[in-house]
């Protein structure tokens with residue numbers, strides 16, 4: 001699928017913080033073309049037919065059924081969406097890939113994990129870093145579902161510290177093969193895969209190296225038992241032991257010592273796709289919860305009529321809408337960046353790598369925000385079902401358990417929070433994003449006399465957009481001062497990094513939501529978007545509250561005396577509403593619509 005590349009300047013990764021985006025320049029689900037809509041529909045049909053109607057099988061650890069569904073997904077072409085046509089895939093754009101990851105996740109985390117591990121970290125390292133021969137040999141089989149892939153990075157002693165693995169790769173005397181020995185753990189799809197992407201260390205190299213290893217029990221490969229897990233019961237997760245496994249030298253991925261880079265880049269793509277894979281799970285939970293709340297009578301009234309339940313339904317729908325808004329905004333940025341790089345003469349492989357790398361900050365933000373939304377939504381889903389929510393006979397219980405892993409794999413949320421801020425600071429130091437200029441301007445603004453003019457906030461989102469610009473000033477004020485104070489040692493002030501990251505996350509999510517709704521209100525009218533407007537305002541209100549809390553925490557942790565007083569005053573000024581939204585009325589309005597539609601109908 002071709003992507004139109006306009007001459008308009010596309011925001012670079014992290015620049016959202018210092019540049020204003022026009023609402024016409026954000027993309028979302030309302031902008032899907034016919035091909036993308038068809039892709040979404042066929043994914044939804046597949047999930048309803050083969051997965052949702054059998055969700056109990058996934059809870060009973062029916063690994064064989066997961067494998068069968070994976071093969072069926074392969075036959076439908078769903079495993080090859082992102083794979084170039086030259087290697088047997090459909091060669092669709094990044095947005096289509098995200099759509100499939102999103103809608104495939106609606107029924108059970110078991111299947112979406114198997115799907116994500118295979119199409120993402122199990123296949124992408126070869127499409128992105130493989131030689132022509134490697135791609136010709138392996139990718140068509142992976143794209144069709146004839147073979148399945150798994151990704152072996154984690155070891156008992158190397159989790160978040162992924163470059164510290166002990167697995168060794170020793171070159172044979174004749175220089176024809178490497179002999180790999182070591183223990184990998186938590187390997188998704190291990191039980192049924194034909195190929196492993198394995199990371200191992202050659203000699204005492206600083207960095208690990210990637211290899212493509214065919215699964216052959218005769219070649220020193222053994223598996224541990226299936227792990228007994230809290231959730232994703234039918235996703236195969238095993239330890240993999242390599243005992244002098246012979247791997248031809250031509251199966252090295254990229255160059256010696258490039259493994260850590262491959263692993264991290266594969267994870268960048270994995271992170272944004274994982275965020276997408278937390279969306280339809282939310283829609284499904286909202287649908288089930290609203291149906292239940294409409295039907296369940298207590299005190300002679302459907303429980304949906306209770307304000308306490310409405311608040312939950314409204315927050316759940318808002319979370320989902322916010323996640324969509326940010327995920328598809330970033331997905332289209334990535335797709336456009338890939339197209340620009342290709343138009344400049346880069347190969348698709350190189351363009352895709354650089355395109356995703358560019359938005360690594362956004363990928364981390366999305367992974368954290370959407371996995372946490374999903375956790376909150378499934379938790380409230382259980383609460384709405386009451387005692388029945390605690391029962392394994394209803395899908396709320398498994399949804400809650402399944403979603404827990406999303407905060408752990410693809411880099412824990414702690415690691416991703418720190419990465420988001422760390423990468424931004426690095427980009428600023430390299431001059432890729434100008435944070436210094438805007439941070440200095442904020443410092444000067446703080447010293448000046450505030451304007452006492454009454455702003456005109458009559459236009460739709462005038463106040464919200466103004467607030468978002470001011471939230472950006474909070475980040476610049478806090479992060480700018482922290483960098484000045486601690487320099488490179490900032491990374492050792494983790495609680496401060498986490499607070500700054502929370503502010504950054506709120507800004508990106510809130511801005512994406514307001515811009516999506518503003519664009520849609522312009523073309524479909526304010527009335528048609530009244531609920532989306534309410535969700536955008538409710539989310540921003542919550543974002544402002546979080547920024548106040550995290551901003552205060554950060555400021556008092558490192559500033560004292562006059563500096564502290566000035567920054568706290570700045571925080572107050574930058575987070576001030578002129579017209580507070582009535583959040584109770586907003587929640588009621590949102591919940592009433594979800595209740596009337598018996599589910600989430602904003603996608």
Ligand SMILES: Cc1cc2nc3c(=O)[nH]c(=O)nc-3n(C[C@H](O)[C@H](O)[C@H](O)COP(=O)(O)OP(=O)(O)OC[C@H]3O[C@@H](n4cnc5c(N)ncnc54)[C@H](O)[C@@H]3O)c2cc1C
Pocket residue numbers: 117150151152153154158159160161185186187188189229237405408409410411412413414415494
């Ligand atoms: C079901 C499942 C499937 C998985 N699938 C795969 C797979 O297919 N392939 C694969 O390679 N791996 C896989 N993993 C592994 C997963 O990526 C790791 O579990 C994850 O990266 C965390 O590593 P760890 O479990 O060793 O935790 P640790 O790294 O030991 O972390 C423990 C805690 O300490 C925190 N922490 C660690 N380091 C820091 C730090 N520097 N600063 C602050 N906090 C820190 C973490 O955030 C976490 O809260 C899977 C895991 C599970 C549970």
